[in-house]
Amino acid sequence: MRAVVMGSGSWGTAVAKILVDAGNEVTMWARRPELAEQINTEHENRDYLAGIRLPDALTAVSSIPEALAGRELVVCAVPSQSLRENLTQWREHLPDDAILLSLAKGVEISTGDRMSQLIKEVTGFDDSQIAVLSGPNLAREIAEEQPAATVIACTDEAVAQRIQQAFAAPYFRPYTNTDVVGTEIGGAAKNVIALACGMAAGMGFGENTLATLITRGLAETIRLGTALGADITTLAGLAGIGDLVATCSSPLSRNRTFGARLGEGASLEEAQAATNGQVAEGVKSCRSVRALAREHGVEMPLTEAVYQVCHQDLAVADMVGMLLGRTTKPEVYGAQQ
Ligand SMILES: NC(=O)c1ccc[n+]([C@@H]2O[C@H](COP(=O)([O-])OP(=O)(O)OC[C@H]3O[C@@H](n4cnc5c(N)ncnc54)[C@H](O)[C@@H]3O)[C@@H](O)[C@H]2O)c1
Numbered sequence: 001m002r003a004v005v006m007g008s009g010s011w012g013t014a015v016a017k018i019l020v021d022a023g024n025e026v027t028m029w030a031r032r033p034e035l036a037e038q039i040n041t042e043h044e045n046r047d048y049l050a051g052i053r054l055p056d057a058l059t060a061v062s063s064i065p066e067a068l069a070g071r072e073l074v075v076c077a078v079p080s081q082s083l084r085e086n087l088t089q090w091r092e093h094l095p096d097d098a099i100l101l102s103l104a105k106g107v108e109i110s111t112g113d114r115m116s117q118l119i120k121e122v123t124g125f126d127d128s129q130i131a132v133l134s135g136p137n138l139a140r141e142i143a144e145e146q147p148a149a150t151v152i153a154c155t156d157e158a159v160a161q162r163i164q165q166a167f168a169a170p171y172f173r174p175y176t177n178t179d180v181v182g183t184e185i186g187g188a189a190k191n192v193i194a195l196a197c198g199m200a201a202g203m204g205f206g207e208n209t210l211a212t213l214i215t216r217g218l219a220e221t222i223r224l225g226t227a228l229g230a231d232i233t234t235l236a237g238l239a240g241i242g243d244l245v246a247t248c249s250s251p252l253s254r255n256r257t258f259g260a261r262l263g264e265g266a267s268l269e270e271a272q273a274a275t276n277g278q279v280a281e282g283v284k285s286c287r288s289v290r291a292l293a294r295e296h297g298v299e300m301p302l303t304e305a306v307y308q309v310c311h312q313d314l315a316v317a318d319m320v321g322m323l324l325g326r327t328t329k330p331e332v333y334g335a336q337q
Pocket residue numbers: 007008009010011012013031048077078079080082086103104105106137138139140277278279281
């Protein structure tokens with residue numbers, strides 16, 4: 001396919017490399033002309049993926065009209081809270097028959113929109129032109145060509161299969177799914193749970209605590225997802241438990257790392273400063289995921305606790321008492337408890 005990746009952060013760059021390695025004609029859009037120049041001449045993106053040699057065939061531009069002209073696949077690789085603002089600028093230059101693929105794992109704070117909903121609102125495109133990609137995909141590991149898999153979700157299965165073909169590289173195996181809601185909710189919710197796991201690790205807790213947070217994090221993700229119409233099996237797959245395990249366990253995760261800094265005693269501002277401008281989506285999305293849960297009458301205690309730490313000055317140490325002091329319950333998956 002003739003593809004463009006709009007956004008040159010760590011995941012956008014890794015995805016552009018996958019698309020080239022899978023045999024597509026690919027360009028990237030970078031906001032900063034000097035970054036586009038670096039990719040074109042030095043074949044490296046030092047700010048986000050230092051040390052990774054990018055394919056010679058991968059080009060970059062900083063002009064939006066030039067980036068989008070004649071593209072069949074437009075990959076949206078900017079953070080979720082900035083997608084609306086970016087897409088609004090891209091809109092008039094999008095080919096009418098393009099397929100838009102979202103990489104962002106978040107829920108918009110101002111509207112509660114998932115990314116596919118936001119894309120539909122801004123572009124007016126048909127659902128069959130809107131897809132999402134999500135899975136256990138830490139950018140650096142994939143840029144190093146470590147084997148991994150992902151999910152491409154679109155309500156139109158044939159479109160999902162077309163994108164699947166475009167992403168099939170020797171080290172990257174895409175699966176398809178028509179459950180866009182489940183795929184998106186899995187990606188957004190796991191960032192919040194990864195913050196909680198990081199906090200636990202930062203406080204010095206071990207694997208029992210981590211496994212408990214991952215498992216109960218999955219339980220609340222399933223409750224929210226199914227309340228929104230997701231298929232529970234999506235959340236049992238790569239875009240659910242798969243991504244949850246990778247993100248909650250890996251020191252490469254920005255969300256887990258952010259949480260760990262808080263658990264070690266850093267303030268929110270100090271943890272933010274340490275990200276070097278890279279997005280930890282869960283810090284913002286804990287607000288919108290919590291709002292969605294409340295709107296749908298779904299209990300999400302871990303998300304609530306992370307929200308209170310990030311936005312209501314709850315001390316990380318007090319989070320433990322808040323979670324363990326809840327009333328006792330049976331362990332049931334899919335129920336509203
Ligand atoms: N990095 C990963 O391992 C990874 C993997 C899977 C999914 N994701 C998701 O992909 C999305 C993009 O992540 P990333 O890792 O590439 O992010 P990043 O922070 O590394 O880069 C963000 C990119 O978006 C650009 N951008 C454009 N408008 C922006 C704005 N208004 N504010 C901030 N940045 C703006 C930045 O210049 C930068 O090129 C996120 O939703 C993230 O959760 C990331």
